[in-house]
Structure formats: C-alpha cells, structure tokens
Amino acid sequence: MNIHNEQIDPTLRETDAMLHRAARADAGAARVLPGNPAGATLEDRVFSATKGVLNNTSPVIARIGPESVGRFGTAWKIAAAIAVIAGLGGAIVSLRPATAPTTIASSDPNKAAAEVELVLAAVSLLDEPLSGNFDQLAEDAARLHELVTTDRSYSAEPSEEKSKQGV
Amino acid sequence: MNAAPESSIPDSGGAEITSVLIAASKGDETAWRRIVDLYARRVFALAQARLRNPEVAEEIAQSVFATLAAKLVGGGYTERGKFEPWLFRIASNRIRDELRRTRRHPTTHDSERIAQTQVQEADRTPPEQVARLRWALGQLSETDREVIELRHHGQLSFAQLAEMLSEPLGTLLARHHRALAKLKGLMEQTLQPESPGMRAGGRIGA
Numbered sequence: 001m002n003i004h005n006e007q008i009d010p011t012l013r014e015t016d017a018m019l020h021r022a023a024r025a026d027a028g029a030a031r032v033l034p035g036n037p038a039g040a041t042l043e044d045r046v047f048s049a050t051k052g053v054l055n056n057t058s059p060v061i062a063r064i065g066p067e068s069v070g071r072f073g074t075a076w077k078i079a080a081a082i083a084v085i086a087g088l089g090g091a092i093v094s095l096r097p098a099t100a101p102t103t104i105a106s107s108d109p110n111k112a113a114a115e116v117e118l119v120l121a122a123v124s125l126l127d128e129p130l131s132g133n134f135d136q137l138a139e140d141a142a143r144l145h146e147l148v149t150t151d152r153s154y155s156a157e158p159s160e161e162k163s164k165q166g167v
Numbered sequence: 168m169n170a171a172p173e174s175s176i177p178d179s180g181g182a183e184i185t186s187v188l189i190a191a192s193k194g195d196e197t198a199w200r201r202i203v204d205l206y207a208r209r210v211f212a213l214a215q216a217r218l219r220n221p222e223v224a225e226e227i228a229q230s231v232f233a234t235l236a237a238k239l240v241g242g243g244y245t246e247r248g249k250f251e252p253w254l255f256r257i258a259s260n261r262i263r264d265e266l267r268r269t270r271r272h273p274t275t276h277d278s279e280r281i282a283q284t285q286v287q288e289a290d291r292t293p294p295e296q297v298a299r300l301r302w303a304l305g306q307l308s309e310t311d312r313e314v315i316e317l318r319h320h321g322q323l324s325f326a327q328l329a330e331m332l333s334e335p336l337g338t339l340l341a342r343h344h345r346a347l348a349k350l351k352g353l354m355e356q357t358l359q360p361e362s363p364g365m366r367a368g369g370r371i372g373a
Contacts, residue, residue, distance in 0.1 A: 009347070009348075012344070015350055015351040020319055023216070026212040027208050027211065029212075031222070042211055047199070047203045050232045053240065054236050
C-alpha cells in the first residue's frame with residue numbers, strides 16, 4: 001500500500017486507520033461465485049471479460065458494440081452526405097459568375113448614355129404625368145450623355161479643384 | 168465475500184509495471200492477468216465505496232479494464248510512468264457517470280443493498296463504527312471525499328494523487344488533512360446524544 005503514515009497528523013491517525021479498515025472491507029465486498037463460468041473471483045471475471053480486448057475479440061466490446069456502432073455509422077454517413085451536398089452547393093453558388101449590377105457608369109460610354117436616357121425616361125414617366133416636359137427630359141438626357149461620354153474621371157475632379165485652390 | 172489479495176504492488180513509475188504494460192499491449196495474457204490482479208480490486212473498492220453495490224462496482228471494474236485493454240492495444244496509453252493516476256482517472260470518471268445515472272434513475276433496491284453490505288462489513292468492524300464512518304463520509308464535500316477514497320480505496324500515494332488531481336503536493340496534503348479532520352469531527356459529532364446525525368436516525372449509514 002502506497003500510504004505513508006508519517007505524513008498523517010498523529011491526532012488523525014485513528015480516523016485514518018478506520019478508513020483503511022473500511023477500504024479493506026469494501027475491497028473484500030466483491031462477490032465470490034463458485035461455478036461461475038467466467039470465474040469465481042473478481043479478478044477471474046475481470047480477466048475473463050477483458051482478455052479478448054487484447055486480441056480485439058472482446059466479448060464485452062462485441063456485446064455492446066455492433067448495434068450502437070451500426071447506428072452511429074449510419075448517422076455519420078447521413079451527416080457526411082449532407083455536408084458534402086451542402087459544400088458542393090456552396091461551391092457552385094460561389095463560383096457562378098455574379099450577374100452584373102445595373103450601373104449607369106458602364107465602361108462603354110455610348111451604352112452608358114443609352115442606359116441613362118432609359119432610366120431617366122422611365123423615372124420621369126413613373127414620377128410625373130406627361131405634361132409637355134419632353135424637351136426638358138431630352139435636354140437632361142443630352143447633358144448626362146455628354147457628361148458620361150466625355151473622357152473625364154470623377155476622381156480627377158477633386159484634385160483639379162484642389163490644384164485650382166492651390167492646395 | 169473474499170478478502171482482498173495481498174499482492175506486492177510495484178511502483179507505477181517503475182520499470183516493472185512499464186514492462187508488464189508493454190507485454191500486455193502486445194497481447195501477452197499473462198502480463199494482462201498480472202495487471203488485473205494488481206489493480207482490479209483497487210478499482211472495485213473505489214467503486215464500492217461510492218456506489219455500495221458490489222454488482223455495479225464489478226461492472227465498473229470490468230468496464231475500466233476493458234477501456235484500459237483497448238487503450239493499451241490501440242496505443243492510446245501514452246502517459247508512461249504515470250499509469251496509476253491515469254487508471255484511477257478513468258475509474259473516477261466512470262464512477263461519477265454511474266452516480267449521475269443512478270441519481271437520474273434511482274432503484275428501489277438500493278437501501279436493501281446498503282443494509283446487506285453493512286451486515287457483511289459488520290463481521291469485521293463494529294457496526295456502529297461502520298455506520299458512523301459511512302454517514303460522516305456522506306457529509307463530506309465531493310472533493311474531500313474524492314481525496315480520501317482515492318487514497319484509501321484506490322491506494323494512491325500522495326504524489327500520485329497530486330498528479331492525478333493536477334495539484335501541488337503541498338496543497339494536496341493540506342486538503343487531505345482538512346478532509347480527515349472534518350471526518351473525525353463529524354464522527355465525534357455522531358457520538359453526542361443531541362447530534363443531528365444521530366437524531367436523523369435512518370440517515371446514518373446511507
């Protein structure tokens with residue numbers, strides 16, 4: 001027994017000894033089963049029930065294993081299949097070319113102008129009744145067309161302003 | 168009931184147990200039998216102390232050794248030199264699981280089993296003393312009780328206990344001393360005529 005009594009307070013040694021006796025009683029409480037095919041003593045039965053595990057033929061593992069392992073196996077397969085499908089779906093969605101957002105600032109100036117005109121016309125038609133403002137609408141469209149088709153970047157504008165102001 | 172066999176227990180960090188463990192991991196049944204002989208009774212005693220049911224305690228011992236065998240064969244045991252703390256950690260966890268399970272699904276036969284076990288113990292120790300000790304152990308906190316039972320039933324040294332519970336040796340010694348003093352106080356309390364433990368009547372020994 002790996003107990004060092006010198007490490008126990010002398011006033012507590014009696015309690016300690018009592019615990020030692022109780023522990024021995026508990027150890028001796030194991031059943032003795034003469035005629036038990038697995039063995040009469042606790043050690044016999046533990047050895048009998050576990051020796052097969054050393055050769056992977058344990059009756060203990062075999063008894064509780066297959067059914068639950070099978071169930072877990074199926075559950076894992078279903079989960080894995082769902083994960084693969086979800087992953088593939090996600091990959092397809094992410095790799096698909098995104099539809100180009102409708103922007104007025106198209107790379108093709110002529111196309112952009114046409115789009116501007118179309119949008120303005122649509123907005124005007126939706127917002128206001130046709131009350132003879134076609135000329136104004138056409139004028140606005142022409143101005144925007146000119147703005148878009150002119151080779152002038154918006155980002156250049158502030159720096160031009162700054163240079164004008166001497167900043 | 169049979170008495171605990173007196174076998175020489177090699178130091179868990181020693182070369183002897185290491186060589187036995189290596190042999191067992193290679194399928195040597197003689198080596199495995201030696202491990203079972205050395206430790207099965209100690210694991211059983213630890214489970215019996217807490218569960219008060221020899222059948223369940225034996226099931227736990229078998230389950231712990233099945234896990235141990237599987238780990239040895241599968242290479243799951245890597246804590247060379249710290250075998251006993253490792254083994255009793257598995258045992259403690261298994262006992263804790265069983266306690267949780269029985270708290271959720273208490274059986275009607277528990278009180279009968281406790282009474283039966285106490286009659287058997289009374290053959291060796293005065294029944295009043297056994298009853299007082301059991302009651303007092305039941306009053307301790309989970310951590311105090313764990314230290315005491317691992318030391319006495321598991322027969323772990325203080326160094327092994329410190330290793331197992333991840334505590335410095337000094338802290339562990341202080342903890343054990345405190346737990347033992349509490350136990351002594353509780354047992355003396357039951358000797359007083361007006362003690363709550365004695366008044367509780369049926370509670371003693373549970």
